[in-house]
Amino acid sequence: MAKQRAVTDILRQYHPVPDRFDELGSMGSGPKSHWRPLLQQLNLESVDSLNIRAQAVSNAIAEDGVTYNVYEDPRGDSRPWEVDLLPLVLGADEWQWLSKAVAQRAELLDSVLADLYGEQSLLKEGFMPPALVYGQAGFQWPCQGIEPAGGRFLHLYAVDLARAPDGGWWVMADRTQAPSGAGYALQNRLVISRAFPAPFHNLPVTNLSEFFQGFQNSLAGMSPAGTESPLCVLLTPGRFNETYFEHVFLARYLGLPLVEGQDLTVRDDTVYLKTLQGLRRVHAIYRRLDDGFCDPLELRADSVLGIPGLLGAVRAGKVLMANALGSGVLESAALFGFLPEISKKLLGSPLAMPSVASWWCGEKPALDYVIEHLDELVIKPAFASMRMEPVFGYQVKGAERDALIKKMHAHPHAFVGQELVHLSQAPVWKGERDQPLATRSIGLRLFAAATPSGWRVMPGGLTRVAMDEGVEVISMQRGGLSKDTWVQARYTAPSKSLIKKRLQVSDLLDGERDTPSRVGENLFWMGRHSERAEATARLLRAAFNRLSGHDQASEEALLGLQQAAEQFGTLPEPEEDAVPEPLPGMLLRAVSDLKFPGSIASILQALLFNASQVRDRLSSDNWHTLNRVGKPLSPAPTTPDQSIRALNLVLLDCISLAGFAMDDITRDASWVFLVIGRRLERLANLCTLICVPLFSDRFSRHAMLEWLLEVANSEVTYRTRYRRTPELLGVVHTLVIDASNPHSVMFQLRQLQKDLPEMGRKTGQLFPPDLGESLQRLQALDLHPFERKRPDKACEALAELLCDIRSEVYRVSDEIQRQCFIHTRYSDRSVNPD
Numbered sequence: 137m138a139k140q141r142a143v144t145d146i147l148r149q150y151h152p153v154p155d156r157f158d159e160l161g162s163m164g165s166g167p168k169s170h171w172r173p174l175l176q177q178l179n180l181e182s183v184d185s186l187n188i189r190a191q192a193v194s195n196a197i198a199e200d201g202v203t204y205n206v207y208e209d210p211r212g213d214s215r216p217w218e219v220d221l222l223p224l225v226l227g228a229d230e231w232q233w234l235s236k237a238v239a240q241r242a243e244l245l246d247s248v249l250a251d252l253y254g255e256q257s258l259l260k261e262g263f264m265p266p267a268l269v270y271g272q273a274g275f276q277w278p279c280q281g282i283e284p285a286g287g288r289f290l291h292l293y294a295v296d297l298a299r300a301p302d303g304g305w306w307v308m309a310d311r312t313q314a315p316s317g318a319g320y321a322l323q324n325r326l327v328i329s330r331a332f333p334a335p336f337h338n339l340p341v342t343n344l345s346e347f348f349q350g351f352q353n354s355l356a357g358m359s360p361a362g363t364e365s366p367l368c369v370l371l372t373p374g375r376f377n378e379t380y381f382e383h384v385f386l387a388r389y390l391g392l393p394l395v396e397g398q399d400l401t402v403r404d405d406t407v408y409l410k411t412l413q414g415l416r417r418v419h420a421i422y423r424r425l426d427d428g429f430c431d432p433l434e435l436r437a438d439s440v441l442g443i444p445g446l447l448g449a450v451r452a453g454k455v456l457m458a459n460a461l462g463s464g465v466l467e468s469a470a471l472f473g474f475l476p477e478i479s480k481k482l483l484g485s486p487l488a489m490p491s492v493a494s495w496w497c498g499e500k501p502a503l504d505y506v507i508e509h510l511d512e513l514v515i516k517p518a519f520a521s522m523r524m525e526p527v528f529g530y531q532v533k534g535a536e537r538d539a540l541i542k543k544m545h546a547h548p549h550a551f552v553g554q555e556l557v558h559l560s561q562a563p564v565w566k567g568e569r570d571q572p573l574a575t576r577s578i579g580l581r582l583f584a585a586a587t588p589s590g591w592r593v594m595p596g597g598l599t600r601v602a603m604d605e606g607v608e609v610i611s612m613q614r615g616g617l618s619k620d621t622w623v624q625a626r627y628t629a630p631s632k633s634l635i636k637k638r639l640q641v642s643d644l645l646d647g648e649r650d651t652p653s654r655v656g657e658n659l660f661w662m663g664r665h666s667e668r669a670e671a672t673a674r675l676l677r678a679a680f681n682r683l684s685g686h687d688q689a690s691e692e693a694l695l696g697l698q699q700a701a702e703q704f705g706t707l708p709e710p711e712e713d714a715v716p717e718p719l720p721g722m723l724l725r726a727v728s729d730l731k732f733p734g735s736i737a738s739i740l741q742a743l744l745f746n747a748s749q750v751r752d753r754l755s756s757d758n759w760h761t762l763n764r765v766g767k768p769l770s771p772a773p774t775t776p777d778q779s780i781r782a783l784n785l786v787l788l789d790c791i792s793l794a795g796f797a798m799d800d801i802t803r804d805a806s807w808v809f810l811v812i813g814r815r816l817e818r819l820a821n822l823c824t825l826i827c828v829p830l831f832s833d834r835f836s837r838h839a840m841l842e843w844l845l846e847v848a849n850s851e852v853t854y855r856t857r858y859r860r861t862p863e864l865l866g867v868v869h870t871l872v873i874d875a876s877n878p879h880s881v882m883f884q885l886r887q888l889q890k891d892l893p894e895m896g897r898k899t900g901q902l903f904p905p906d907l908g909e910s911l912q913r914l915q916a917l918d919l920h921p922f923e924r925k926r927p928d929k930a931c932e933a934l935a936e937l938l939c940d941i942r943s944e945v946y947r948v949s950d951e952i953q954r955q956c957f958i959h960t961r962y963s964d965r966s967v968n969p970d
Contacts, residue, residue, distance in 0.1 A: 138507065147175075150563055150573040151169075157299045159224060159559040159578065170227040170624045173335040174412060187567045188244070189331050190221040196327045201751075201759050203381045204320075215505060217381070219324050221331060221565035224578065224599040225339070225622040230593065231623045233299075234305065234582070237489035239591035240585040242293040244468050244475065245312055247482040249289035253279055253462055263478050267498055268470055271549055272519040274313075276427055278434040279462035282451050286358030289584050291458035292351060292422075297580045298492070299560035307472070307491040308579065313464035313520075314424045315473045317598040318583045319382035320618060322348070322389065325596065328404040328620035342595035342625040350592040351585035352390050358588070359419035359456040368420040369395045369409060373429070373441050383424050388479035392422065394752045397430075399652040402445030405452040410653045412805045412899045412956055427464045435461075458648045467520040469552045470496035492557055498549035506553030507541055513553040515540065518674040529556075559610070564601060564617065577602040579610045580948035581619065596621040656809040658749040658956040663797065663813025665743035669765075671791035671821040671847070672706050672736055677783040678724055684776040690830075694719065700828045700847070701726065704821070720776065727779050728772035740766040753806060758796040765789040805898035812891050812952070816945050819884040822848060823942040826871055826881070830935035833926065841867050850879045865922040868934070873917065881941065885911045892948070895956075905951040910941045 152158040161168040231886045258264045262432040294315030356366040361777040364662045370392045372383040387394035408415040415621040428436040431446040434579040448893035449455045477488045495502035510529035517524040559577035582597040599619035600610045661761035679697045701707040706726050728737045747762045768785035801807045845851040875882045896904030923931035
């Protein structure tokens with residue numbers, strides 16, 4: 137009785153809408169039994185403690201960098217994913233029926249695709265109007281007659297469901313092209329199961345790993361790998377796609393290389409991955425790219441995201457596509473009315489779960505019915521390629537209604553009328569003392585994966601929640617919430633993971649061969665940009681310290697800092713006959729003005745772009761630091777003191793990134809490129825910095841030695857060694873010759889002479905670039921001339937040597953780009969294309 141009263145307590149503050157189906161079942165006989173473990177936990181805690189749990193969920197989402205990108209969103213192009221504290225809970229009996237119905241529908245749609253791109257008996261026998269297929273962009277004519285590798289057209293299927301008034305389920309939409317949401321559902325599970333561990337285990341909740349394991353194994357098992365170890369990749373449109381986080385997350389979870397179209401190439405109807413070791417054959421592609429963009433040769437000629445010749449490889453049966461190209465043809469609500477009879481023909485059984493009642497206006501009787509019953513229907517676009525928002529018939533009046541009807545008469549094939557569904561409702565956590573729970577409309581997206589033994593349905597899914605009370609349309613683009621979906625297990629199952637039950641020798645050998653060359657290239661430039669950001673921040677901080685009076689500065693010292701900034705590209709070089717801008721204003725712009733290509737803000741922007749391309753290679757801590765690194769520059773500092781504080785914070789994060797580079801990333805071939813990028817950039821920066829005082833006159837040179845040590849991060853090293861004010865001989869030795877100083881030219885050259893051959897071994901390069909000649913010239917440097925009172929000739933000779941070393945750095949950088957990141961022909965290091 138006490139537990140029953142406790143459950144009732146929290147329901148007193150929950151007020152569902154009377155005419156809607158309530159998922160909690162709080163009215164009448166009370167909440168459903170499978171909700172009770174969660175409700176009992178809620179009643180054990182105060183609103184404040186539950187708000188702490190909700191904040192922990194938000195923090196976990198932020199720390200994991202979970203985003204849902206929305207184009208032109210005022211909150212930025214990487215909007216944080218939003219998860220409600222309370223899951224949707226489904227009972228074991230209901231789930232058993234749901235999973236069978238979803239598996240049946242997936243099998244039906246796979247059979248429909250096989251017919252449409254094969255014999256087309258459905259069209260010939262009148263089960264489906266030809267205009268419904270041929271009249272839309274989703275039907276890909278070049279795919280006609282292709283038999284997919286593995287025999288399946290669908291490998292991952294998603295379906296959007298809503299409750300009928302009697303509690304039954306209706307299908308609202310089929311997702312057959314490149315369904316999204318499975319990764320977000322998994323992320324929700326990871327976060328919410330940690331928020332409520334006790335009810336999660338007490339229910340108990342069915343785990344999701346077996347679903348993903350089945351999908352992972354089916355990609356490998358159905359691929360045309362033969363005796364080879366199958367290589368499966370996840371193809372993404374790139375970081376600007378709205379669900380890019382999910383692509384990264386799933387690639388990491390499933391153990392698949394995350395690739396973009398530019399990472400793949402087709403040779404002799406075979407798909408290859410451009411890796412750091414050369415070309416490696418790809419056997420299966422899990423794509424998150426829409427049909428038309430996949431091959432610019434045969435599908436959309438304007439696509440820059442696809443792989444030229446991909447369809448030829450599919451046609452030859454040399455690569456498995458999940459899902460098959462052309463599967464987007466079924467993402468049309470206009471098909472709903474025809475599926476019951478098609479199911480009887482193809483499966484020999486009626487549909488277990490009905491679609492929401494729909495009328496395709498391309499048929500005259502259906503058009504007449506829709507117009508006559510407009511107030512009772514929702515008008516939707518017939519095809520997924522159309523850009524049209526749903527229109528609720530009862531909301532359009534007068535001239536607007538007449539205009540809609542006119543459009544429907546003019547283009548009847550473009551419209552579908554659907555029965556107006558009053559979505560079911562579920563509780564969401566509001567967190568207010570007087571009303572901790574609120575009601576919101578919800579929809580459920582479920583997922584099914586094809587396996588050799590049949591369809592496996594994810595025991596859970598993505599519950600989508602309307603953004604406000606009373607809203608009928610659920611859209612993540614408009615700011616909707618999501619929920620974890622708990623399915624009650626019939627028994628407690630042991631936890632499982634996606635780790636292979638048994639490794640093979642080929643798995644151990646191939647682990648490093650799957651790194652796309654694009655990943656190495658972005659890590660290379662990530663290393664260079666992070667080092668450049670740190671050096672530029674030190675340079676600007678030294679200038680601001682002297683401008684603000686924190687350090688005594690002569691005019692010559694400031695002039696040297698300005699010259700160094702111009703050499704770095706941080707400040708624009710002065711134009712002839714132009715009135716020079718005051719130095720303080722230019723330095724402020726060099727901190728946060730994106731219009732300055734060499735500004736800190738611009739460098740950090742480039743760094744974040746490179747990092748976003750390799751997000752699946754970075755730890756959560758590393759990514760968290762990257763997300764934070766530019767925050768001190770917003771809002772832009774307006775004074776030297778504000779700039780110094782901002783630069784100090786930027787430097788701390790840059791130092792953290794240096795630590796991550798050396799101690800956080802697995803030391804495979806890609807890591808070598810990150811380190812080499814950092815060392816090349818530091819070497820070039822040191823040469824640039826040191827040359828400024830060396831090319832100056834004796835008086836100016838002496839005034840620059842203090843800031844030179846500071847900017848080169850060697851001030852403490854010098855003072856510890858020599859315990860005196862900076863002198864030329866000691867500074868030259870510390871910054872140029874001292875092999876124990878990690879911020880010296882000699883140190884970088886010696887390390888690069890170790891790293892470059894290592895890069896060659898890891899990538900299979902026969903002749904990796906080297907800096908041996910530069911190292912020999914530096915080792916032969918005689919420091920005795922720097923003891924003289926007038927060492928001008930020695931300074932000039934050393935400056936010319938450093939300029940030569942910097943030129944060699946740029947040559948090595950270009951050579952790495954040419955040898956490792958560009959695949960224009962068969963490489964001696966590639967696999968045999970035959």
